[in-house]
Amino acid sequence: MLYIFDDFVLDPGRRELRSGASAVAMEPQVFDLLVHLIRHRERVVSRDEMIESIWGGRIVSESALSTRINAVRSAISDNGTEQRLIKTLPRKGVRFVGDVREEQKLTEATSVSPLERRAVEIIDAHRTAEDLPALALPGTAMIEGYSEALSPVEPTPSGSRHVLAPRATVAAIAAICVLSLGTLTWGYLARSAESGRRMSIETAAKLIHVSEEIHMNSRENYEAARALRQWAVDLDRHNAEALADLTFAIVTGVLNHWSENEVADLHAADLTLQDALSIAPGSMKVRGAQCHILRAMRQYEAAIKACSELAQSFPKYAFLHKEVGYDRLMMGQPNEALAEFLEADRLEPNSQLRWSWQQGIGVVYLMQGQDQKAIEWLARAALEAPNAANPVAYLASAYALVGREQEAHEALVHYRKLWPNTTLETFRPSIGTAAFNSKMQRVLEGLRLAGLPE
Template identity: 30%
Template sequence: MRYLFEDYALDPDRRELYRGANVVPVAPQVFDLLDYLIRNRERVVSKDDLINAIWNGRSVSDAALTTRLNVARSAVGDAGEKQRLIKTLPRKGFRFIGPVREEGGDSPAVPDNSVEPEKPTPTLPDKPSIAVLPFENMSGDPEQEYFADGMVEEITTALSRFKWLFVIARNSSFTFKGKAVDIKEVGRRLGVRYVLEGSVRKAAGKVRIAGQLIDAVTGAHLWADRFERDLIDVFALQDEVTIAVVSAIEPKMLQAEIALATRRRPENLTAYDYFLRALPQYYLATREGFAEGIRLAHRALELDPRFGSAAALAGDCHVTNVVLGYANDPQFDRKEAVRLARLALSIDDSDPETLARASVISAFIVGDSEAEIEMADRAVALNPNSWRTWNNRGYVYRVAGLPEEALRSFERAVRMSPVDPLLYMTFLGIGAALIELGRFDEAIVVLKKALRQNPSYVPACRCLASAFAHLGRDAEAHDEAARALEIDPAFTISAFIARGAGKNVRLLIEGLRKAGLPE
């Protein structure tokens, strides 16, 4: 049995909450709370009912119960002031009041191509636009999945260097991974004219890529081909696919331009393999994921000390550990982040991904705004199609105390990857910039978007508490502050400032104090 409401679906058997085609991450206790309220939606559920059902009768404070309810509301796009789905009845209890449709059978909880109705679909850009969908792993070995994903990432990066193309970022394209999709629907949701799909087989020292280019507006197949090379020629294989795609879109494309569109490749293919394995760990955006990403990236550097992209990735993991409070030894992570960023730039200071990562590392740790802005601007100039270059430029300008320019960058990042599962990071940047501009109501809207996408993203909880506090909405500010401390009980404002996240956010910090977060 599945429960469908608005554009959500709760699947008790799989213990998953869906929004559209995407799984909404929720803690087990929050899932149980939603499940219980929905199953008992015909009546008012008392506090004692919830404690008995969710906490097995253990003693639970009103603050803890309120925090769990707020997290559950955020997970389904509700809010304490509107109570559109979960209503609090004073001195009586709680009730799920949203219309619910029950669905049985073995079909997926939601169609793979379902759409979030409240989101406007992007318009087509005024230049050729393309998304590269995840390629199917034909190796017969699930452990080779990372290799197929890595090939797609490389081809996407190569395509994005052509400034006359508009290329959707990897993370948005990967929301369709493992799903049977309608290409026209993919094009509509991502706002692109062309879609590239295909498969990868890696076996017996050879790599084979099959691909087809489709016009997402008409559904017409424009090009299809198959490429095979020895594993040692994998980079030449990626170039061949890229050239074939751009030539199909623009017949006058000169193949020589591909040389300008490729970053420096590692000399050691085993190092490259470790780098490909590190990428999905980085995308997890967890403490454990960053630790494993650092380990794998360092292994790649041991095998190829001139592998700049691996150095930049490791540095990015180290600085994120510091900013998010994951670091066991913040000073070590700071020094490593700066060292690796400088190493990456010494190897190749013209690679846009390296420049983007290095600019943010420097912004949070070094604080040379002029140099950091120059790096971020160069990254965007070299690759204006990258979510990362625009997103990182936004953070550099935000840290430099230029929130209006930061907003412009963040908005461009959203367009480059409109269904990116990491957009909550971009939304956080937008919210922080809006707070510094005194636009607290707008900040609340976008920070709630961040928390709908990732209900446990504690930086968004803190920013939301600050915005509420500035508007005098004290109860909501204190609720968000309590929620933030439940996730990160060791947080203090002074530590937040010391680790670099508190640069040029005077109003944000003022709001944190008003919300009651510890000094």
């Protein structure tokens, strides 16, 4: 169920609050409190009910409760003075008083949701001015002017380069269409049976632009970005930028364990990269993708060499320092890794990738026993990428190691909502060298204290 109010969309299933195209960063308890207030908006929610629902009945101070309520208000552009959306009733509790519209989420990947239909309506509204053909709903093709259902997607042979998550190709793409149409008018998006579903090179370029606006900091965002990039490559296999972007997306899925078949995906990414290198061997983005895949293949020394050489030509490319940082970390060289992460942060302090090197900085400090510094950096990473999972897990470990048990428990609960089956034995953000694995023991001890099962 989606809850829509003001300019916000609340999705409890994905644990996301979005304002337009942007995700709103929220701490787990703050998010849970907002969900509870909206679900029970027909009445006043008492202090005791909030404590029971959000804290499980544990003793909570008035100041802690007030802080969480104020954080909820801040996240939805409200405040204690106006109380436009959340109203406090003295000695009774609080109530969500904003207008809320509920929309049911469809689970069938081939079903046409209101969001998808709206995407078609918006795109079609622009087509007359651009003299574009009519548009079909996702899951259909235009044949002689009529919309006809397409056959179900068949599993892709393991040897094919066209490897993507089918569930992302309909709903996720339609959602991104809606989020992006404020600044971007798409070209002809209908798939035609007669033309073999070929679209223009211009449309492929626009798909690339849309996909690059998606922050791949959650499984859902990764699947959406990968689907769009695969689509762009299918339209224009001679576009080196599209091929590099697809390589980045596939490798990101492997490194974050969002991939359903890591071996097949790495093979697909390698083939895609080879095509890109054959077209534009000197491209910064293509060679950056090469650095990325070498880390996923655990060829750390080769990755460091490739990234360092590329940095000579592109000294302001922060991504390279992030990559070398993780390569150094995997080799058990935390001090060298820290220097690279900090340099990435200096070069691009506002990058959408910032959470990834903030996480790296936090992990280094955690391994070195500088837990307060670790908490500061990991908290930033968790706020910027709450559904990336690993930053929250590391934060739980750091909290536990300094005795902040409640916060450690809360962070771990959030992590296990994303990865419910993880244990200490299976927790593996990446597989490094023996030196790295040795330094990870302190991190695992923190997770053990936080409550991650054996």
